[in-house]
Amino acid sequence: MSTAEENEKQGEAPALLVDDVQDGALNGLELKNVTCKTTATVGDKAYVIGGADDGTLSIEVQIFDRSLGEWVRPTVRGTKPVSCNGLSAVPLEDRILILKKGSKPDDQIWFLEIDTQYVRQQQKILGSEVVAWSKGVIGNAEKPVVISGPSGVGKGTLISMLMKEFPSMFGFSVSHTTRAPRGMEKDGVHYHFTEKSIMEKEIKEGKFLEFASVHGNLYGTSVEAVELVADAGKRCILDIDVQGARSVRASSLEAIFIFICPPSMEELEKRLRDRGTETEEQILKRLRNAEAEIEQGKSSQVFDFILYNEKLEECYERLKKLLGLDGFITAPPKSGPIEIDLPMDHSVSKIDNKIIINCISSGEKESKNLIILDVSSLKGGVPGRTRGLNFQAIGSFSNGLNGIDQLS
Ligand SMILES: Nc1ncnc2c1ncn2[C@@H]1O[C@H](COP(=O)(O)OP(=O)(O)OP(=O)(O)O)[C@@H](O)[C@H]1O
Numbered sequence: 001m002s003t004a005e006e007n008e009k010q011g012e013a014p015a016l017l018v019d020d021v022q023d024g025a026l027n028g029l030e031l032k033n034v035t036c037k038t039t040a041t042v043g044d045k046a047y048v049i050g051g052a053d054d055g056t057l058s059i060e061v062q063i064f065d066r067s068l069g070e071w072v073r074p075t076v077r078g079t080k081p082v083s084c085n086g087l088s089a090v091p092l093e094d095r096i097l098i099l100k101k102g103s104k105p106d107d108q109i110w111f112l113e114i115d116t117q118y119v120r121q122q123q124k125i126l127g128s129e130v131v132a133w134s135k136g137v138i139g140n141a142e143k144p145v146v147i148s149g150p151s152g153v154g155k156g157t158l159i160s161m162l163m164k165e166f167p168s169m170f171g172f173s174v175s176h177t178t179r180a181p182r183g184m185e186k187d188g189v190h191y192h193f194t195e196k197s198i199m200e201k202e203i204k205e206g207k208f209l210e211f212a213s214v215h216g217n218l219y220g221t222s223v224e225a226v227e228l229v230a231d232a233g234k235r236c237i238l239d240i241d242v243q244g245a246r247s248v249r250a251s252s253l254e255a256i257f258i259f260i261c262p263p264s265m266e267e268l269e270k271r272l273r274d275r276g277t278e279t280e281e282q283i284l285k286r287l288r289n290a291e292a293e294i295e296q297g298k299s300s301q302v303f304d305f306i307l308y309n310e311k312l313e314e315c316y317e318r319l320k321k322l323l324g325l326d327g328f329i330t331a332p333p334k335s336g337p338i339e340i341d342l343p344m345d346h347s348v349s350k351i352d353n354k355i356i357i358n359c360i361s362s363g364e365k366e367s368k369n370l371i372i373l374d375v376s377s378l379k380g381g382v383p384g385r386t387r388g389l390n391f392q393a394i395g396s397f398s399n400g401l402n403g404i405d406q407l408s
């Protein structure tokens, strides 16, 4: 009889041995071809993480809750990593570090978020267990810039000027919308134009960082839209309405919030009419909404800065100044995927905030290399990415890392 069965017989919560969890999970997970798996225990919960080793399926998660004595299948947010030859898990405070053996060099370090702000928010919304995948990224990205303001105030114009002058510094978060494209607008460039039913389904699936019904249509920023910009090493700009800005403020995304105000309602109306992209009915609707938006923008605690867009050039200069672009411009902090080549044969240990990966390579001459991951300042800067990782490689690696290389 196993320890778990003995305890159960005595009326206690079943004690959980790693092997019990793993064997149980294999049955409970109902996964076909689960050939690689690992377990991490945090508090009362044992997280069983596994998948097939042929790289065709994604990695799945199941939790054994010791306090309830039962298996829980959580809602999984974020892009799931593709399964691999082997997995190691190291529990940290609010997430589990997952090392994927035999994957591509930029796909080996992942985190399963179990108690981050984002996960707690999602648990509150769904009222059930949630976990979220995020990929490990070295360094920190610059804070995204959220630009809001009533329709026609000049947000798009100012953003275009910024992107034109600093093309390698800024990237635009391409929103989803259910409104029809305007004449020159391109799908995937100005917006991802989509059907209402599809967008509603994707909202339920947690695809969006924020969404709102604006002037009678749905608009939303997908987690992926922000990730794509950050992955390109650029600072993300979001052009979203006040409701969206409020949602982002309440989310785990740290950003700078700027509200653009018109000099007067008359001038706003003139700009909307001169733009000539809306019908009369739509213009009137946008103007009606503008009054409430301006009131909220000015009075809410959401925005860090309010800029009046009277003379375009002057407003643009003030925008650049508050983004620190008016003088000597320093290079943005180094950030990007971690590229290491984890051999199949390695061991992992944790000392304080350092994860020590001991790699044994058996080439012509057997050599030992160490990778030291510093997890003391991890941040979920963008949902879907865990930022702030520093790592040091000691030894010689097939990907060119040599001696003591510090990557942060
Ligand atoms: N300071 C300004 N003075 C005069 N016209 C301006 C100024 N700023 C922008 N415009 C013009 O106002 C019109 C509306 O600007 P824009 O399309 O950038 O607004 P927007 O805030 O992005 O609107 P929406 O939210 O509907 O997308 C455009 O024709 C633009 O050229």
Ligand SMILES: Nc1nc2c(ncn2[C@@H]2O[C@H](COP(=O)(O)O)[C@@H](O)[C@H]2O)c(=O)[nH]1
Residues within 6 Å of the ligand: 148, 149, 150, 151, 155, 175, 176, 179, 210, 211, 212, 214, 215, 219, 220, 221, 239, 240, 241, 242, 243, 244, 245
């Ligand atoms: N909450 C969000 N608002 C968004 C998003 N993308 C755009 N917008 C806002 O919608 C209005 C109208 O835009 P238009 O292109 O139809 O003129 C404007 O205020 C935008 O800022 C989004 O992803 N989320």
